[in-house]
Amino acid sequence: MQELTEARKIEGQANNNGYDLAKYGCDKSEMGSFSGSVLFSLLASKDRDFLLSPTGTQVKILELKGKIVAVYFSANWYPPCREFTPVLANAYVQLKNHDPGFEIVFVSSDEDQNAFDDHRASMPWLAIPFSDLETKRALNRRFDIEGIPCLVILQQDGNFEETTILDGVDLVYRYGIQAHPFTKERVEELVQLEKDEHENQTVKDLLTNRERDFLLSHSIPKQLPVASLIGKTVGLYFSAQWCTPGLKFTPKLASIYQKINQEMTVNGNRDFEIVLVSSDRSQTAFDSYFQTMPWLALPYGDSNIKNLTKYFDVRGIPALVILGPDGKTVTRLGRNLVNLYQEDAYPFTEARIELLTKQIDEEAKKLPESEYHSGHRHELTLVSEGNGGGPFICCDCDEQGAGWAYQCIECGYEVHPKCVRAVCRE
Template sequence: MARDSEVAPERGGIRSVLTMGSLVSASGNENVRYMFLAGALCRARGEDHRPLLRGELAPEMRDLHPVLAAAYHKLKERGAGFEVVLVSCDEDRPSFERFHRTMPWPAVPFGDLQCKKRLSERFQVEGIPRLVVLAPDGEVVHADAADLVHRYGGGAFPFTAARVAELEADDERKYASQTLEKLFSIVDGRGYVNGGKEQVPISSLVGKTVGLYFSAHRCAPCIKFTAKLAAIYSNLKGKAEDFEIVYIPMDKEEDGYLQSCSDMPWLALPYDGAPSRELARYFNVQEIPMLVVVGPDGKTVTRDGRNLVNLYLDMAFPFTEEQIRLLQEMEDEDAKGYPQSLRHSGHRHDLNIVSDKSGGGPYICCECDEQGLGWAYQCIACGYEIHLRCGRNAEGGSAGTG
């Protein structure tokens, strides 16, 4: 039975997966014989698990590349029986060659379409990046380890269920003992964040609700959300709430970081890629913008701050489960005053009111393009949904039943 996967293994070892005579080296100057891979795997025979990683990446997925490359070099230095093979989805040879030159591992030749098709079908590849981990016997150890590499780097090796359980248990211990000082000490020994032209000690944030805002300059969703978050930040400050935000830069260049800081009214982690990456890995940040909220006790309140802000604006503060439950109860009560159906100018069919108990769920409002959850006006046939508030002034509809 395949481990950590529903993909059924084929017997016959790695040769049943890669049957071509050679692979293209990263330099392009020589062929890496298939026996090179077999030899690397043979060094591990008799040990528990030393899997072969097959990476399927594309130009738009290069964020995984530096993390995987760092893990690759560390594992090679340790002498682990380990290899990565790129199965490219590039549509032309120059793109493939440019992309592959940035990688230290071999690749399936660009022209070997039969092999790439066979691999994609066998591992049921529907999206990229995809990182399939294989044991020396060709059995699938993990169907997609990209997230594990992002979170743990080479520490995820050998990617077995037992190793993943160890890592997750270690995470739980860290989260349980988390404090704000510990959180910043693991990524930055300076003990301060930037506040305009001043350095603000981390100790001054202890006892406050703190938002860790992962964002970047020239990121369209970030620009839109930053404007909304800035207004909410100003409102909460005006109410004298003990709330602060620290910008965790995901910018690739310092110029972008400086521009982001000029657009934001809150504090910022000093620009240095390593601390930001460590925090992103710690909180498993997979997309930006992302708002992680840490409570006055230093424990994580929610990783879903962005959606909560979109849903409830400044009423979401302090983002606790109790506060969100109260807001949901208020929303349930308010919904009784809305008509059960209405005709909206943005859609040709009648829209019916739904809740999370009657067909509702997470959605993006077709009127304001913001997150919604639970209550909505919906055309189930067309997948059209809007917030109740966005249908407030719509024409037509029948009175609510309460």
């Protein structure tokens, strides 16, 4: 009964949009098949009942009936889309070999036909013609698309609303083809498996493999057993020489690393270590970058690098994941904590950060309510996360910030309080 009601609803929407299902060979008796009518209403227009194949031929929309269909919102001009598209293409090819009943439809946000053609050239799936602006706008409204890339996955059964998954990009990044058939039950199963895996992780399991049980070291004999890290707080540093933010953050992290260990040495122990997880594109680049660091590293091109990147869901670098002495994950936001609290962040636990937050809140009471900063022409106002502020990128040091900030109400400029270089202005 629910399917029939929804089907009639879609039929009404189709007629209101100006196209006739019967015109395209869709018998009204088929309207009881919820998925077929929904897909048609979503993807067709009054003058079009087809999609474009990778070769430019026309594929009837009704051929998608009964399939799992992912609607891919993307654009060639946006780097995250260009980064995700080959990841999705690889998963698509694997899935099509496993399940022919899976398809993707590209919805472009490109600015012109040439950009659309260039972007579509890297896609082995179907697409809505670039000229059909009306359908593209309707799909953006229908799924409330606020950012790209976005992958909306539609199931083939009748329960359309409940089985629509809006975070397909996240699923593909985190689980790849293991997410198939993209039902909520499968996602919940994967989340539980991931949770169990993280709860049982050890430093040895994360950093060794069948061929290697050591890390690279600067000191002779240039190799250090992974077992020597057991019982220590360990930072996994995801970075690369080609990454400009990484080049800026690495010296800061190196200084903080040395300060933490100097203090520990005075106290008779050295229980903090960092391991480089490199995304460098050549051995030469890796060697050059590693020489600037006082810590350990996984070998260049090691198989664990890709596994760790996926396991900790690292989407951008530099990133710093902190493991506790028991080998469990303390936080994946180590970079943020280093920027906010420097060496005081150690050992990065919730209790430590809570204490530091309270201290900063107390110190903020002594800060001026407004300041003029030498790097900005307008007056800056002190704000907190609960009073007009929130997570931000400092316009002075280009690093993340949270909690307290000096903010320009007029243009949105924000800096850490510690980055303010106060000047007097009449």
